[in-house]
Amino acid sequence: xxxxxxxxxxxxxxxxxxxxxxxxxxxxxxxxxxxxxxxxxxxxxxxxxxxxxxxxxxxxxxxxxxxxxxxxxxxxxxxxxxxxxxxxxxxxxxxxxxxxxxxxxxxxxxxxxxxxxxxxxxxxxxxxxxxxxxxxxxxxxxxxxxxxxxxxxxxxxxxxxxxxxxxxxxxxxxxxxxxxxxxxxxxxxxxxxxxxxxxxxxxxxxxxxxxxxxxx
Amino acid sequence: xxxxxxxxxxxxxxxxxxxxxxxxxxxxxxxxxxxxxxxxxxxxxxxxxxxxxxxxxxxxxxxxxxxxxxxxxxxxxxxxxxxxxxxxxxxxxxxxxxxxxxxxxxxxxxxxxxxxxxxxxxxxxxxxxxxxxxxxxxxxxxxxxxxxxxxxxxxxxxxxxxxxxxxxxxxxxxxxxxxxxxxxxxxxxxxxxxxxxxxxxxxxxxxxxxxxxxxxxx
Numbered sequence: 251x252x253x254x255x256x257x258x259x260x261x262x263x264x265x266x267x268x269x270x271x272x273x274x275x276x277x278x279x280x281x282x283x284x285x286x287x288x289x290x291x292x293x294x295x296x297x298x299x300x301x302x303x304x305x306x307x308x309x310x311x312x313x314x315x316x317x318x319x320x321x322x323x324x325x326x327x328x329x330x331x332x333x334x335x336x337x338x339x340x341x342x343x344x345x346x347x348x349x350x351x352x353x354x355x356x357x358x359x360x361x362x363x364x365x366x367x368x369x370x371x372x373x374x375x376x377x378x379x380x381x382x383x384x385x386x387x388x389x390x391x392x393x394x395x396x397x398x399x400x401x402x403x404x405x406x407x408x409x410x411x412x413x414x415x416x417x418x419x420x421x422x423x424x425x426x427x428x429x430x431x432x433x434x435x436x437x438x439x440x441x442x443x444x445x446x447x448x449x450x451x452x453x454x455x456x457x458x459x460x461x462x463x464x465x466x
Numbered sequence: 467x468x469x470x471x472x473x474x475x476x477x478x479x480x481x482x483x484x485x486x487x488x489x490x491x492x493x494x495x496x497x498x499x500x501x502x503x504x505x506x507x508x509x510x511x512x513x514x515x516x517x518x519x520x521x522x523x524x525x526x527x528x529x530x531x532x533x534x535x536x537x538x539x540x541x542x543x544x545x546x547x548x549x550x551x552x553x554x555x556x557x558x559x560x561x562x563x564x565x566x567x568x569x570x571x572x573x574x575x576x577x578x579x580x581x582x583x584x585x586x587x588x589x590x591x592x593x594x595x596x597x598x599x600x601x602x603x604x605x606x607x608x609x610x611x612x613x614x615x616x617x618x619x620x621x622x623x624x625x626x627x628x629x630x631x632x633x634x635x636x637x638x639x640x641x642x643x644x645x646x647x648x649x650x651x652x653x654x655x656x657x658x659x660x661x662x663x664x665x666x667x668x669x670x671x672x673x674x675x676x677x678x679x680x681x682x683x684x
Contacts (some may be wrong), residue, residue: 304544328550338545340536342480354469355549393545 253316254466255280255401255432256301260310262456263296270296272456273310278434278449279466280315280400283427285443286436288453294436295335297453298403301434302332314401331399333407337386338393341379345370345389348378352396364392368418383410391422402426404435408442420446470559477536478563484532489571492525493578500582507584514585515644518575519637523604525575526568527626530608533564534616543616547683557678561609561671568601585648592656596643599663603636604629606670614681636670639663 256278263271271293278284286294299305301314303323311318317325339348349361365371368388378386387410394402407419423446426433437443444450449463478485499517503509537543546556576593580586587593611628615621643659 302548304548324550324552327548332548334541334544336541336544338542338548339540340477340542341539342536343476347476351469351473351546352549354472355546355551397549 252280254278254313255282255315256284256434257313258297258301258310259312261297261300261307261312262309263300263305263307269456271300271307274453274456274458275310276451276458276461277466278432279464280432281427281430282448282465283423283433283435283446284465285440285447285450286434286453287438287440287450288436292453293456294453295405296456298332298405298434298436299334301326302330302403303327304332304334329399330401330403331394331397332403332405333390333394334405335409337378337390339378339386339389342377344375344377345381345392346374348389349392349396352393356397358396358398361392361396364395367395367422368392369414384412384415387411388415388418391418395422399431401432402434404433404437406437407435408437408439416442467555467558470555471562474559474563475566478567481532481536485529485567485570488525488528489574491528492521492571492575495521495524496575496578496582510583511585512649514579514583515648516641517583518572518579518644519600519641521575522568522572522601523630523633523637525571526601526604526608527622527629529567529571530564530605530612530629531615531621531625533560533609534612538616543613543682553679553682554675556682557609557613557675560613561605561674564609565602565605568605569598572597572601587648589647593644593647596640596647596660596663599660599667600636600640600643602667603640603663603670604633606667606674607632610674610678610681613678636663636666639666 254277258274258276261271261274262269274297286297288294300307301312301319303319303326306320313319314326315329319326345365346361349365353359353361365374368391370385370388370392378389381389408416411419423433435443449465451458452460496517500510503513547553608629611625615624618624639659639662643656643663646656646659
């Protein structure tokens with residue numbers, strides 16, 4: 251069997267005395283689109299933050315693309331990207347300058363192309379502080395696309411977006427899937443995502459309480 | 467590294483009005499020190515180096531604390547940390563940019579010192595060297611502690627509390643070296659103080675670079 255893109259083994263993380271993740275165990279094959287469902291505070295964002303190496307787990311082990319999320323962080327970061335609740339953008343810089351920072355670090359030169367892809371070309375030189383919440387979300391999307399990741403964590407990708415933005419997310423996920431990337435989507439738009447996701451897990455109080463579809 | 471430095475200069479340029487405010491703050495501090503001593507020209511001149519470095523130190527805490535403001539606004543620092551590169555690149559970019567800003571601040575405060583305390587010198591090259599080395603000693607640990615305290619609510623209080631004890635050796639060497647340049651150096655003591663300052667800088671810059679990753683990553 252091929253190596254899974256995501257491998258969680260009793261992954262656990264706590265904030266203070268509260269366990270946000272507890273014994274989360276699952277494997278996900280490469281190239282799948284998986285929906286992560288659950289109420290607010292169920293641990294979806296924490297799971298994504300642990301797997302993307304933004305925070306460390308307190309117990310258990312996690313691997314992304316075969317790389318350990320604690321010991322091989324730089325490798326995990328090389329192949330994955332996180333669309334988080336926070337935009338990761340500099341308010342005083344323009345959309346183009348924000349992408350330019352990431353592009354230079356990664357040695358990419360396709361900022362104009364991704365700005366066009368998310369529909370922000372006309373506002374490329376405007377500072378992010380003048381952007382609406384939806385436009386910031388689109389720019390964060392552009393930031394993820396710039397990284398050309400093999401594994402993508404989308405945390406509430408539809409939040410703050412208009413219907414056109416919804417179509418953009420669907421198209422981007424479709425493109426990522428077509429080129430073999432693994433996509434995890436944490437969302438409350440369950441009815442919408444279930445239409446195209448290959449599989450799903452449901453979290454409750456930090457534990458996996460349900461699985462649908464073939465993860466492997 | 468160049469990319470990190472470029473980003474920092476871009477952010478500094480967008481908030482350049484803040485540097486002017488910090489320079490005015492430093493100049494005001496020097497003015498207040500002169501009020502404290504009174505119209506004793508001899509004493510003012512004697513303490514001028516100490517006053518200048520105290521003014522620079524107080525102003526630097528504002529600059530250093532503010533340097534992580536943009537990084538924390540939308541968790542931009544976390545976004546950078548999630549890119550496949552060493553945290554040291556981010557640290558040295560930030561520390562170098564802060565150093566540049568503190569050198570500017572030092573160069574701006576020197577004429578104020580000359581006017582207020584009548585403590586000038588023609589040895590500007592060596593004075594610039596001391597300002598550069600002294601501010602390097604503030605910038606390296608200051609950037610590290612600014613990163614540590616950036617997410618704390620009382621960062622403006624906590625940063626000086628943590629920073630001041632650590633930079634005492636560099637501050638003493640800077641004051642002594644500046645004083646020797648301004649008041650004269652009949653015993654040829656300047657070179658050892660500059661060497662001491664450079665040694666502290668080397669320790670600060672290497673240690674803080676190593677520790678930065680541990681400080682900002684969970």
